[in-house]
Amino acid sequence: MTYIMWKRFIEKNLFILICLFFPTYLFSLRITPQRYEIFLAHNEEQEIKFYILNDRDFEQEIEISSRPWHVLKENKNIETNQWFSFSPQKLYLKPQEEGVVVCKVKSPEGAVGFLNNVLSFAEGYKYGGMVNLIISVPVYVIIKDNSYFDFEISSFVFRNNPVSKKDEFLVEIKNVGNVYIRPKGKLEVYKGKKIFYTKDFPELSPIFPEEKNFVFVSYEGNKKLSNGKYKVVLTLNIWDKVIKKEKDFVYKNGIFVVK
Amino acid sequence: MKSKNIKSMFLVSALLCAVMVVPTFAAFQSIRISTTTAEATVTGGQLAMSIEIKRRDNDVTVSSLTWSNITAGSGWILADQYILLHSTLTQSGGIRIYTDNAANDANPKFGGSFGENNGAGLIDTTTNTIVLPLAWLIKDNKVDPTTGDPNSNQSWFYFKDKNQSNFWTTTDTKENSTVAKAGYGIHYSQGPGNYGSASSPDYVYIQANFTNAIGGIGGRKYRTTTLRIELYSE
Numbered sequence: 001m002t003y004i005m006w007k008r009f010i011e012k013n014l015f016i017l018i019c020l021f022f023p024t025y026l027f028s029l030r031i032t033p034q035r036y037e038i039f040l041a042h043n044e045e046q047e048i049k050f051y052i053l054n055d056r057d058f059e060q061e062i063e064i065s066s067r068p069w070h071v072l073k074e075n076k077n078i079e080t081n082q083w084f085s086f087s088p089q090k091l092y093l094k095p096q097e098e099g100v101v102v103c104k105v106k107s108p109e110g111a112v113g114f115l116n117n118v119l120s121f122a123e124g125y126k127y128g129g130m131v132n133l134i135i136s137v138p139v140y141v142i143i144k145d146n147s148y149f150d151f152e153i154s155s156f157v158f159r160n161n162p163v164s165k166k167d168e169f170l171v172e173i174k175n176v177g178n179v180y181i182r183p184k185g186k187l188e189v190y191k192g193k194k195i196f197y198t199k200d201f202p203e204l205s206p207i208f209p210e211e212k213n214f215v216f217v218s219y220e221g222n223k224k225l226s227n228g229k230y231k232v233v234l235t236l237n238i239w240d241k242v243i244k245k246e247k248d249f250v251y252k253n254g255i256f257v258v259k
Numbered sequence: 260m261k262s263k264n265i266k267s268m269f270l271v272s273a274l275l276c277a278v279m280v281v282p283t284f285a286a287f288q289s290i291r292i293s294t295t296t297a298e299a300t301v302t303g304g305q306l307a308m309s310i311e312i313k314r315r316d317n318d319v320t321v322s323s324l325t326w327s328n329i330t331a332g333s334g335w336i337l338a339d340q341y342i343l344l345h346s347t348l349t350q351s352g353g354i355r356i357y358t359d360n361a362a363n364d365a366n367p368k369f370g371g372s373f374g375e376n377n378g379a380g381l382i383d384t385t386t387n388t389i390v391l392p393l394a395w396l397i398k399d400n401k402v403d404p405t406t407g408d409p410n411s412n413q414s415w416f417y418f419k420d421k422n423q424s425n426f427w428t429t430t431d432t433k434e435n436s437t438v439a440k441a442g443y444g445i446h447y448s449q450g451p452g453n454y455g456s457a458s459s460p461d462y463v464y465i466q467a468n469f470t471n472a473i474g475g476i477g478g479r480k481y482r483t484t485t486l487r488i489e490l491y492s493e
Contacts, residue, residue: 034492035351069493120489126364127312128323130484131342135308136491163399163447163455170452182351205351205442206493211430214452216443 029062029123030055031135038105041144045106050137052101052121054093061124062091064101066117069138070208072178074112082108083141084117105141113148113178113209115141142179149238150177153247154212156232156256158225167219169197171234172212173245180206181238187217188233196230197221227252229259308354308490311343315403324465324486331474335394335406335466342463344397344488346440352492353441355433356395356463359421359485366484369420379420381467381481391481392468393418397445399457406466413449415466421487439463 030053038046054060066086083106091099101119120136157170169189175181184203189196199217207213215234233246248259311320315337324338346354358379360369369378370387383389394415396404409415419426419436427433434451444454445461473479 118491126484127310128321130323130482131310131312131486131488133308133310134487134489136489138491138493157452161444161455163444163457166456172452203351205353212451213430216454 029053029121029133029135031121031137033137035138035140036103036105037140037142039142039144040105040107042107042109042111045104048103048105048139050101050103050119052091052093052099054095054097054099056125057095059092059094062093062099063122063124064089064091065120065122067120068116069118070116070180072113072115072209074178075115078108078111078115080117082106083111083115084139086119103139105139107141107143107145111141111143112146113143114180115143116180140180147179148177149179149181149241149243151175151181151207151236151243151245153232153234153245155258156230156247156249157214158219158251158254158256169217169219171215171217171232173207173215173234174212175207175209178209180208181236182206183215183236184238185234185236185242187215188235190231190233191226191228196223196225225251230256308344308346308488310345310488312340313343314340318401326467326469329469329472331469331472331479333469333472335408335468337403337406338465338467341401342465342488343460344440344463345460346490348440348442348490351442352490354439355427355437355489355491356439357419357421357426357437357487357489358393358483359487360390360483361420361422362485364485367482369422373420373422373424375423375425377420378422379418381483383473384480384482389471389473391472393483394466394468395439396464396466397439397447398462398464399445399455401462404464408468409449414447416446416449 032051036048038048040046052062064086066080066084068080084103086101086103088101093099103119116138118136118138120134122134123132126132151173153171154174155172158167159170160167169187171187173183182203184201186198186200188198197219199220201215201217204215205213228251230249230251231246232249233244235242235244249256250259312322312324313320321340324340326336326338329336344354359365360378360382361373367382367384367387369382369390371377378390380393381391394409394417396415398404404414407415409417416436419432425432427437430451435449439446440461441454444456447453447455472481
């Protein structure tokens with residue numbers, strides 16, 4: 001298009017162009033950071049901040065609330081206000097204005113493993129007066145004095161994922177420590193004494209103490225599983241620790257059974 | 260219009276073009292992980308989410324979910340719309356769906372006792388102890404699903420209500436009812452292992468059970484004003 005053509009086009013269509021180029025956002029909120037994980041010894045405390053940016057093109061009210069998320073049974077008697085507080089509870093933000101929520105956290109005497117609370121940021125806007133969106137970010141305090149990490153392998157599955165249509169291993173693990181685990185590390189599968197498959201996997205969702213969940217590891221090998229004995233070795237990198245566990249399974253007719 | 264002004268407008272339009280390439284779905288964002296510790300530091304990660312409510316028959320964007328021309332006693336019926344869910348998730352996060360029918364903004368509020376399984380769904384606007392159950396289903400493509408009872412069709416998940424005593428307390432109340440998407444994919448079937456990698460956007464369908472709906476002159480209305488879609492980081 002030549003300059004003259006652009007000129008005529010813009011003269012005639014400026015209003016339409018502006019309408020097209022400024023799409024209406026139904027919702028827009030940004031929270032930074034995504035989470036806090038703080039190692040504290042008993043009676044230590046710290047101040048942290050979350051930043052909330054209103055991306056919308058109008059002023060909006062953001063309601064901030066807090067709730068316990070994963071509470072270790074050993075910490076049931078610790079009230080949230082003994083270790084966590086925040087301010088303010090509401091923000092009125094103009095377009096592109098950023099607000100700050102300040103939290104104070106501490107590790108109270110008697111706390112075990114970890115403490116966890118969640119801050120939720122809810123926008124006042126509702127889709128059709130019915131649906132609204134919330135974003136929640138956690139704060140973890142890991143108790144330096146008595147936290148420990150450990151896990152067990154519970155079960156092992158091989159399958160073709162019905163959505164992605166890709167093969168994958170699922171290693172079910174149970175957290176037997178007193179702090180959440182973010183599985184990240186390496187899976188090794190042995191057929192007899194020979195390595196059958198090995199793959200590193202990225203960080204997955206946390207598994208909390210006494211809970212079981214799956215570690216998903218994609219299978220990109222060419223070898224087919226056959227009936228026989230297999231050993232599963234799972235190595236997790238948890239903070240500065242490396243924990244390795246193994247378990248024997250028998251594969252028969254498409255299913256792994258604990259040996 | 261003077262040539263200088265036209266040049267300015269040309270520049271402005273070029274800038275506007277640049278604005279247009281910003282993805283419109285990055286509505287809900289949370290960026291960066293902060294770790295304050297002597298032992299370790301974690302960085303990176305981004306979350307984003309927004310929704311569009313669209314009519315199932317022609318994909319036109321509308322503002323709300325509705326059920327039209329329903330006969331009392333007609334069983335599970337799909338909403339006339341679906342929710343197009345745009346999201347980018349890190350592995351340590353998810354999206355959960357539920358009602359919050361005792362919240363300050365609930366109108367009507369559920370008038371009964373929530374217990375473990377009551378009060379989730381559409382509330383009768385005349386008698387607020389009557390509730391029509393809701394269920395959701397998530398897919399990675401737009402094909403209207405077959406309706407079904409979540410007790411027998413595991414692609415469907417019963418809605419939980421945030422005020423139920425077992426809300427989000429057990430694997431069962433998370434993985435069989437609440438979590439639509441995790442970092443490792445969409446929750447295509449009830450149960451903790453049933454996630455499948457699927458790229459955004461995803462399609463969330465909602466159905467309501469009208470088996471116990473009460474008819475009458477002028478029709479009876481059922482609604483919730485607190486259908487929450489919550490993006491969370493863990």
